[in-house]
Amino acid sequence: MSGGLAAGPRPAGIWRADPLGFALLGFALCALLTGLAVWLADRSGTARAIWFAGVVPVLAALVVEILRGIRRGETGLDIVAALSMTAALVFGETLAAAVVAVMYSGGTLLESLAEGRARRSMHDLLSRVPRTATRHRDGALEDVPLDAIAPGDRLLIRQGDVVPVDGTLASDAAFVDTSALTGESLPVRLLRGAEAFSGSTNAGEAFGLLATHEAKDSTYAGIVRLVEAAQASKAPMSRLADRWSLGFLAVTLGIAVVAWWVSGDPSRAVAVLVVATPCPLILAVPVALVAGLSRAAQLGVLVKGAGPLETMARVRTLILDKTGTLTDGRPRIVSIDSAGGPAKDEILRLAAALDQASTHPVAQAVVAAAKARGLTLPVPSDVTEFPGEGVAGHVDGREVVVGGGAFVASRVGRRPGDPLAVAAGSVLVAVAVDGHMAGHLVMSDPLREGAGAMLDGLRRQGIARILLATGDRADVAARVTEGLGLDGLRADLTPDRKVALVLAERAHGPVMMVGDGVNDAPALAAADVGVAMGVRGAAASAEAADVVLLVDRIDRLATGIEIARASRRIALESVVAGIGLSVLGMIAAAMGYLTPVEGALLQEAIDVAVILNALRALRIAPRDPAAAKPRSVPPGQAGVVQGVTP
Template sequence: MTSEKARADFKIALLAVALAGLAAGIGLSLAGKAELARTAWAAGVTPVLVALVVEIVRSLLRREVGLDVVAALSMSAALAFGETLAAAVVALMYSGGTFLESFAEGRARREMHDLLSRVPRTATRHSDGALEEIPLDEIVPGDLLLIRQGDVAPVDGKVESVRAVLDQSAMTGESMPVRLARGQEVMSGSTNAGEAFDMRASRRAAESTYAGIVRLVEDAQRSKAPMSRLADRYSILFLVVTVTLAAAAWWMTGDPIRAVAVLVVATPCPLILAVPVALVAGLSRAAHFGVLIKGARPLEALAQARTLVLDKTGTLTDGRPQIVSIETCAALPAEEVLHLAAAADQASKHPMAQAIVAAALTKGVVLSVPTDIREIPGEGVAARIGGRSVVVGGRDFVMRGIGVPVVPHKGSEEGSATVSVAVDGQLVGNLILADPLRAETAEFLAGIRRHGINRILLATGDRHAVAEAVTEGLDLDGIRAELTPDQKVLLILSERKNGPVMMVGDGVNDAPALAAADIGVAMGARGAAASAEAADVVLLIDDLSRLISGLNVASQSRWIALESVVAGIGLSIAGMIAAALGYLTPVQGSLLQEAIDVAVILNALRALRISSDRPRRGIEPLQTAAVGHVP
């Protein structure tokens, strides 16, 4: 940050020197002191020219040639042939352009710097009936933290109070606060917009969503776009054209001032800054919508993707089992069946048991404490709940547990599972759990095709029958099931014949495919750290429609950058021809080029106003499962 500030201060100093020299020279000229005026203009140009030459030498050592060479030639030629006023205008243009670049990039990174500046330093932890303020590094999973009104959640965790109201705008771009019930997940970096609540930490600070986002932001800020390198390569051709046209104008007319005028008009140094300004503005705008793109290269690749490969679990689906219905087989109501099952399952860490407990807590059920617990891993749990004997688990396990012969059952549909519940030796109900499609899936697929995606495939490790059942009715071009991680990579590589491939996933097993794809997209809110590290784009909230926002920002930012380059260079060439024909003096040419460069950089800043291009809908707490009665 110190070096960035030093560079910014240096650019301001150069601008001040160039402006002071130009203003002093104009004042002296109006006072009739022409010789002193030329001296003042030359004095204002010299520091800028020296700094420019130093930068050119550094670029050449990196084997890069940019259009800064044209600016150095124009200033040098103008000074050599006595056109000191034109040289002073070019110096002001160059220094002003670099300052405008610094200002533009600073504004474009505003959302990213906001993320960095919001990092909390301490947390409030419950300890032996008291509260203590501790550094973030001391937080361990399982700690009970107090999140006061206005506090930023320091780590990922789960709500332990009845409810919590969180402002996630800095993380996701959503303006409406989110209401969370007991047991629901809190994203680190969210601000408590309601009353104080307790949160159970689930990760250490260094492993939390917010810390990962900060690391990704820092990586994104250090990238350089291929379009910038492409512009540098074309700058050699532009340099040759400029020097050739200037030499031809001098040779054909015998007037060296014609050559100076051509060089002055061809000084598009700030013009090339329009490319990184547009792309950095695009990165910032995408972050505003909850899409973290790890640099300008991925932003360009995102805009050019033509094939989309989607993982199923955690991407098309929520990734966690949920109760979709409750069958009751006795006089007990469905709510009581859920209560008893959840109370017993508090003793188990099985994903289905945790899903049942979470569903009960979300409905506000107060769970009794189980006793006499006996768990068979992978099978089920037996416990006593308020004097009742409760058995919860697979149907065979439950029937054996109550000493009843296993009888045929209609079973679960593909993609779902049944958890049976018995109380005091009698089967009382079945909980049907499934990993349903995300609500926005169909709308997402339709929307993403409008952004140039021609082919959409599902790639999953699940059985083919499950994949087909879950995705029935979706607009997919193919389903590839029972794939291992290396087979997913082969699928990505084989699909490249149809154009650049984008892969969306969330698990550790998706990381190789995300790295192999032209553009890898990770579901970052709950996805594995490995997938977020391997991916080029991270969705900061589990909402696929965010990717449509990212595609829209990427394509429009790239178009704005190209538009700025084509328009700026086109206008510069037209001005060069006019100067070669004698229609522009060096001073007039420098003023024209100043206007062109400022215009294209301001045009590049339009990327900060790109819309999300996705439907707006309110964020609501997770809905409780539907409860039905089957006689």
């Protein structure tokens, strides 16, 4: 019986393709073949003794496994295999018992190979964890263990090295392969100061990295922890299969008893028992779901376990955060307005040079825009930051003030003028130089690329309700989502009100919540499935979520849901087809059309078919949402960036 599985996860041991497991299979197979040779030499008594001896070790190991399962509170269909071998030995069907022993021990090896293949992508993540790093110290290089790396250390990342910790690029440029994290096949070009995530691989020349996190707090370490948790999980569908398995056990015993009672031939009961296979119930489900987990991980969607994967397949309502989720979350400069003073590039250069001293997202966006234009940014001096208002200081000996219009006007001794007319959801950053208003930077937070196509794809997959939940103002949220066809928009939400919305929507079916900030973490935890934007999202949201998108693309959400639904469908197909064939085989055996040996061979064929079908989840090819016909989205959609809760 190839599953040979007690319901639920089994501890490492004889059934995990270890040396003892191979020894049991080898002994049973040797006994079967030797017995057949002796039987052909007309020594049937000796052949039966050899077959008997080959069954005993496998049966003893199986009984031990059953007792362990009972102590864990698990009762599975291993009992059917034990009963079939025991009944065959008692009623003299030693050849059938030997065949079952070989099939059972061989089936557990097949199970291990199937699950091993399904988990390969996750194991690849674990195996890539670097053990040491090369650090600059006192003008020399030294190899140090990862635990010795501290924020601020400068590391050398050679060609082919895996980036050991999160950091910022200390060289002019670098090419990194992020395929292990995101599924993206092409290397990514990074410029000086850009973030480089641990777990990516240097695909170009050696570069310098300035560590920003310890190894234990880096992106890749977090992914490894999530992978390990996912591998130990058990899906609700698997728990349901546990309950079904007890019913199947009762049906099997019932058919066996009736066949014996009606025919008076105990060999018919033995044939029924050996043809009964537990695999469709308790092997197909975990193999299909684990294969789905691996496939999703390959495409940058890290699901924390089989349970969340199955729940994803049943989601009916989707709630999206706005800033950093539906929108890019990184404000961009749309235009620069000059007040008749310095040129536009000079306004940007001075503002960006001063903003180097601030960690505010808007300030960092200004710096990034200046670097993208190739502007050289001097180091500012005498910097004073006024939280929530702006920054003041000196750049190249000139007094510069950057911030909100009212703040900058007050610093230069002027009354705020009439604001420029900008699209709803945009924000103005005022810049003053040497006591005079120099101009404004117009900034916005655009929708993520592919957001509209993704929402269309989700509706085709059966998502009935799609809502936006944001802390932004209602007018800004409406402007951003204009033309997206959402079923509802909830604005001005605090974290507790987001939780209340999630709980209210659960009345319509399982709810998925997608967010990226610390303020989204409670809602992610409250949802049936919480999804975090893991590349730039907060650590709290990634911890609270059930799913982490490892690539900064919202369309991977549709990919994850499609894989989840396909994996669940494949698991159900395997269960229905396998159980149907098993029941037909038991009926044929009860009516005398199958001998015990033929029943054992038939059930193994069913088991192999079920496992191979479940492994189809490894080849799921999601549709590309970007390939769908794009919806018409009005120009100028943007979200508020500064001074608004994300």
